[in-house]
Amino acid sequence: MLAYTYIEHEKFELIEKPKPVISDERDAIVKVTLASICSSDLHIKHGSVPRAVPGITVGHEMVGIVEQVGSAVNTVKPGDRVTVNVETFCGDCFFCKNGWVNNCIDQNGGWALGCRIDGGQAEYVRVPYADQGLDKIPDSVTDLQALLVGDVLATGYWAANISEIKREDTVLIIGAGPTGLCTLQCVGLHQPKRIIICDVDESRLAFVRECYPDVLTVTPDNVRECVLSHSDHGGADVVLEVAGSNDTFRMAWECARPNAIVTVVALYDSPQILPLPEMYGKNLTFKTGGVDGCNCKETLDLIAEGKIDTVPLITHTVPLKDIAKGYELFESKRDGVIKVAVTMD
Numbered sequence: 650m651l652a653y654t655y656i657e658h659e660k661f662e663l664i665e666k667p668k669p670v671i672s673d674e675r676d677a678i679v680k681v682t683l684a685s686i687c688s689s690d691l692h693i694k695h696g697s698v699p700r701a702v703p704g705i706t707v708g709h710e711m712v713g714i715v716e717q718v719g720s721a722v723n724t725v726k727p728g729d730r731v732t733v734n735v736e737t738f739c740g741d742c743f744f745c746k747n748g749w750v751n752n753c754i755d756q757n758g759g760w761a762l763g764c765r766i767d768g769g770q771a772e773y774v775r776v777p778y779a780d781q782g783l784d785k786i787p788d789s790v791t792d793l794q795a796l797l798v799g800d801v802l803a804t805g806y807w808a809a810n811i812s813e814i815k816r817e818d819t820v821l822i823i824g825a826g827p828t829g830l831c832t833l834q835c836v837g838l839h840q841p842k843r844i845i846i847c848d849v850d851e852s853r854l855a856f857v858r859e860c861y862p863d864v865l866t867v868t869p870d871n872v873r874e875c876v877l878s879h880s881d882h883g884g885a886d887v888v889l890e891v892a893g894s895n896d897t898f899r900m901a902w903e904c905a906r907p908n909a910i911v912t913v914v915a916l917y918d919s920p921q922i923l924p925l926p927e928m929y930g931k932n933l934t935f936k937t938g939g940v941d942g943c944n945c946k947e948t949l950d951l952i953a954e955g956k957i958d959t960v961p962l963i964t965h966t967v968p969l970k971d972i973a974k975g976y977e978l979f980e981s982k983r984d985g986v987i988k989v990a991v992t993m994d
């Protein structure tokens with residue numbers, strides 16, 4: 650089969666590999682029908698994910714059809730249409746039982762697919778702990794509608810859920826990339842009074858104005874004034890930092906009102922400074938971390954009910970044979986690209 654593979658620093662290549670086989674009774678083999686490209690794939694390519702293993706097939710956001718299951722798999726069977734979870738988790742350890750699946754103690758726990766074990770920018774993928782890692786897609790939901798469920802939508806859903814959003818709140822989201830836009834939709838489920846989204850990229854803000862006309866858009870130079878004039882207590886009640894630039898961590902806590910929640914979804918290339926003397930008396934609560942991606946069933950149901958729709962985010966599609974062009978487009982942010990889907994035909 651064809652598999653897009655991390656060869657070495659700065660080099661991914663589409664190569665022929667053997668089809669994966671069941672190697673544990675809790676595995677499933679999934680025939681991938683649609684995959685997508687994520688900013689974390691670019692981080693592997695550019696060497697900022699040291700635990701990524703050269704030779705692995707990349708890709709950790711995909712949907713497909715179950716082809717084969719191990720003898721201990723109970724929740725899915727061959728022929729089922731499924732989403733694949735970005736995280737591998739056993740479901741049995743202390744952390745899994747508390748819903749902190751990002752910290753599963755299994756040797757492959759956390760983000761392993763497309764990083765430490767073969768992922769899904771390929772015709773087939775082996776999914777460990779298939780009862781945890783796969784969710785059946787409802788009949789009324791298409792593969793395209795379900796494509797982002799396992800990774801960026803899981804992240805947005807998790808981030809909105811941990812942010813303690815209330816109806817009277819002004820919520821500021823920094824970053825309108827794929828993850829920020831998924832976060833925006835999930836924040837909307839909590840029905841805060843106002844949502845403001847900040848990005849440097851005017852085309853992304855234009856996309857927000859077109860798709861979510863109730864959301865206020867702002868660029869970084871005006872963000873403080875905008876938040877002040879659209880909040881009731883001198884700053885945002887909740888801030889979600891989903892950009893990960895040099896200055897966005899500072900922007901996040903500076904735009905927050907005293908006693909606000911600041912949720913840091915972004916991953917940074919360099920350490921960030923927590924200037925406690927400057928913050929003293931602001932009494933902020935920070936929440937950070939890797940997504941606990943165990944809510945895919947709920948998000949699939951919300952998609953089926955029409956309450957979440959990530960299809961507009963998938964702006965481009967390429968066949969697997971042209972995946973390198975898809976990467977080039979995604980990385981260049983040309984042509985209004987937000988997400989690129991990869992088909993297997």
Ligand SMILES: NC(=O)c1ccc[n+]([C@@H]2O[C@H](COP(=O)([O-])OP(=O)(O)OC[C@H]3O[C@@H](n4cnc5c(N)ncnc54)[C@H](O)[C@@H]3O)[C@@H](O)[C@H]2O)c1
Nearest residue numbers: 688824825826827828848849850892893894915916939940
């Ligand atoms: N915590 C997790 O588990 C998790 C999961 C997925 C993604 N992430 C992280 O979330 C972040 C966003 O991911 P993405 O895929 O949407 O990436 P992305 O790079 O496509 O999006 C970032 C957005 O932030 C904007 N931006 C850049 N500088 C800015 C600034 N100074 N002010 C305002 N906006 C600015 C960019 O224009 C872009 O639209 C990344 O840091 C990613 O690593 C974390």
Ligand SMILES: [Zn+2]
Nearest residue numbers: 687688689800
């Ligand atoms: Zn990802």
Ligand SMILES: [Zn+2]
Nearest residue numbers: 739742745753
């Ligand atoms: Zn576990």
